[in-house]
Amino acid sequence: xxxxxxxxxxxxxEAAIRAGCRYFFGYPITPQNEIxxxxxxxxxxxxxxxxxxxxxxxxxxxxxxxxxxxxxVMTSSSSPxxxxxxxxxxxxxxxxxxxVIVNMQRGGxxxxxxxxAQSDYFQAVKGGGHGDYKLLVLAPxxxxxxxxxxxxxxxxxxxxxNPVMILxxxxxxxxxEGVEFPAEETALTLAEKPWATTGxxxxxxxxxxxxxxxxxxxxxxxxxxxxxxxxxAKEVLWENYRTDDAEVVLVGYGSSARIAKAAVDLARAHGIxxxxxxxxxxxxxxxxxxxxxxxxxxxxxxxEMSMGQLVEDVRYNLEFKVPVHFYGRSGGMVPTTRAVxxxxxxxxxxxxxxxx
Amino acid sequence: xxxIEIYTGHFGSGKTEVVLNRALTYAGQGETVHLVDLDxxxxxxxxxxxxxxxxxxxxxxxxxxxxxxxxxxPVISPKVLGTLTSAxxxxxxxxxxxxxxxxxxxxxxxxxxxxGYEMLFVLNPYRPFTKDNAMVINMLNDIEAAxxxxxxxxxxxxxxxxxxxxxxxxxxxxxxxxxxKALELPISWTAITERYSDLLAAEIEGPVQAVRNYLxxxxxxxxxxxxxxxxx
Numbered sequence: 001x002x003x004x005x006x007x008x009x010x011x012x013x014e015a016a017i018r019a020g021c022r023y024f025f026g027y028p029i030t031p032q033n034e035i036x037x038x039x040x041x042x043x044x045x046x047x048x049x050x051x052x053x054x055x056x057x058x059x060x061x062x063x064x065x066x067x068x069x070x071x072x073v074m075t076s077s078s079s080p081x082x083x084x085x086x087x088x089x090x091x092x093x094x095x096x097x098x099x100v101i102v103n104m105q106r107g108g109x110x111x112x113x114x115x116x117a118q119s120d121y122f123q124a125v126k127g128g129g130h131g132d133y134k135l136l137v138l139a140p141x142x143x144x145x146x147x148x149x150x151x152x153x154x155x156x157x158x159x160x161x162n163p164v165m166i167l168x169x170x171x172x173x174x175x176x177e178g179v180e181f182p183a184e185e186t187a188l189t190l191a192e193k194p195w196a197t198t199g200x201x202x203x204x205x206x207x208x209x210x211x212x213x214x215x216x217x218x219x220x221x222x223x224x225x226x227x228x229x230x231x232x233a234k235e236v237l238w239e240n241y242r243t244d245d246a247e248v249v250l251v252g253y254g255s256s257a258r259i260a261k262a263a264v265d266l267a268r269a270h271g272i273x274x275x276x277x278x279x280x281x282x283x284x285x286x287x288x289x290x291x292x293x294x295x296x297x298x299x300x301x302x303x304e305m306s307m308g309q310l311v312e313d314v315r316y317n318l319e320f321k322v323p324v325h326f327y328g329r330s331g332g333m334v335p336t337t338r339a340v341x342x343x344x345x346x347x348x349x350x351x352x353x354x355x356x
Numbered sequence: 357x358x359x360i361e362i363y364t365g366h367f368g369s370g371k372t373e374v375v376l377n378r379a380l381t382y383a384g385q386g387e388t389v390h391l392v393d394l395d396x397x398x399x400x401x402x403x404x405x406x407x408x409x410x411x412x413x414x415x416x417x418x419x420x421x422x423x424x425x426x427x428x429x430p431v432i433s434p435k436v437l438g439t440l441t442s443a444x445x446x447x448x449x450x451x452x453x454x455x456x457x458x459x460x461x462x463x464x465x466x467x468x469x470x471x472g473y474e475m476l477f478v479l480n481p482y483r484p485f486t487k488d489n490a491m492v493i494n495m496l497n498d499i500e501a502a503x504x505x506x507x508x509x510x511x512x513x514x515x516x517x518x519x520x521x522x523x524x525x526x527x528x529x530x531x532x533x534x535x536x537k538a539l540e541l542p543i544s545w546t547a548i549t550e551r552y553s554d555l556l557a558a559e560i561e562g563p564v565q566a567v568r569n570y571l572x573x574x575x576x577x578x579x580x581x582x583x584x585x586x587x588x
């Protein structure tokens with residue numbers, strides 16, 4: 001298929017359909033409204049179900065039900081709406097059900113603003129709701145990558161029987177880029193779901209549940225989940241950009257990574273050896289790859305649309321061997337390439353006075 | 357061209373960038389230009405984001421103003437009415453996408469009709485919901501019904517965003533011509549990215565508007581552009 005021009009949100013909706021998603025339950029919130037709007041139009045055309053629920057809480061529990069019966073199902077929202085969905089998400093994680101959840105982040109805390117942000121990083125990668133659980137978290141940085149990743153998101157959800165979050169931000173949702181979709185003809189082979197509640201005729205009934213009244217059993221369940229999260233480590237994805245000889249390595253994901261990339265190019269033009277490490281999976285975190293990209297670095301700088309969240313994981317995963325600095329804007333304000341360049345220059349030249 | 361020019365079309369067809377360039381062209385020719393940001397559909401990349409830049413160049417932007425400007429509420433400034441009844445010079449309307457956006461325009465339809473207007477339909481065949489004649493005819497009918505005004509011409513705007521190649525334009529331009537034929541409307545002018553406008557001007561019948569993109573994601577902004585937009 002030839003290229004088309006699409007908003008990130010629309011492209012994500014189409015990609016979900018191409019990935020075999022036939023059920024969407026959601027509730028509107030800016031800046032992700034084009035996802036439900038697009039799917040409201042397209043899902044009925046392909047025999048799917050689009051439903052605007054009465055609230056985020058209803059929507060996520062509809063996802064729970066659909067996932068439990070074996071459907072490819074998705075929901076999307078933005079920061080405050082994702083907070084509302086946390087109860088359902090932890091139930092889904094506890095009951096080990098596959099689904100895809102999209103968060104096009106906006107400024108917070110609270111009702112915040114409608115402008116882009118990345119301040120839900122902790123919520124996304126550390127669990128979010130109550131209990132010990134993890135989401136698989138994917139962080140695309142272009143609309144094409146968002147499209148290419150959608151099939152993988154659903155496949156990972158099925159493989160691990162775990163919710164997968166696509167962590168975007170308002171810019172990625174609202175901006176437009178030319179994008180190409182995979183051919184429609186490719187027949188999808190979806191994973192068998194013998195655990196699903198599809199009607200128990202001729203077999204033992206399946207039970208979808210996250211309630212374990214026996215603490216011994218619940219602890220065993222937690223160990224089982226933990227082993228699953230450990231197994232996910234092999235799914236790590238990342239991108240290195242000019243890191244081979246980089247003395248200052250920037251780390252960022254999503255829109256911030258694109259700003260950082262532009263700043264790296266400017267820094268190189270100034271004769272500074274800068275590079276960018278972009279984690280594509282935020283959980284599992286690409287620890288070994290980050291260490292490799294930073295092994296010759298004097299300074300590491302995270303670029304975020306938050307008050308400093310990713311920076312904590314970067315410090316932790318580099319095992320505090322390299323100084324890790326933070327530059328961020330928040331509340332819907334976005335870092336400029338120029339400001340990031342100034343930070344790179346600052347760290348590239350730091351310590352020179354001492355030597356002189 | 358009439359005093360009032362209205363830019364409508366599908367969501368994401370390029371109306372805002374087209375109208376910004378048009379407004380700046382008129383201002384450059386010494387005209388007084390009022391640009392009405394009537395977009396109640398999209399929350400980002402709105403003409404209000406370049407207000408300072410526009411004012412510096414003599415384009416008066418009419419938006420809800422104050423804090424509401426950063427909201428996604430369907431708010432229309434009372435100044436729109438004042439502009440329609442008493443402004444001198446050009447009045448350009450940047451209308452929100454689809455019939456949803458055109459509904460806001462409908463509120464002013466009677467007044468606009470009385471004063472005379474030209475309503476233009478911005479068309480990009482690379483958008484998936486306006487990729488064939490049937491879809492485009494539906495879109496146009498819906499917009500006309502919602503706005504209670506008539507489209508008089510098409511603005512041909514085939515593009516794939518910043519990544520548009522020359523061949524994309526050469527393939528897209530005839531597609532719009534076909535659609536114009538199906539709609540029984542003339543192509544009033546053609547919008548071409550400034551990278552290729554000189555190169556293609558000779559091949560294109562009718563007027564060409566070179567388009568510079570003003571509403572870009574932060575990593576694509578040219579050095580200094582951010583500060584031109586907002587000195588703060």
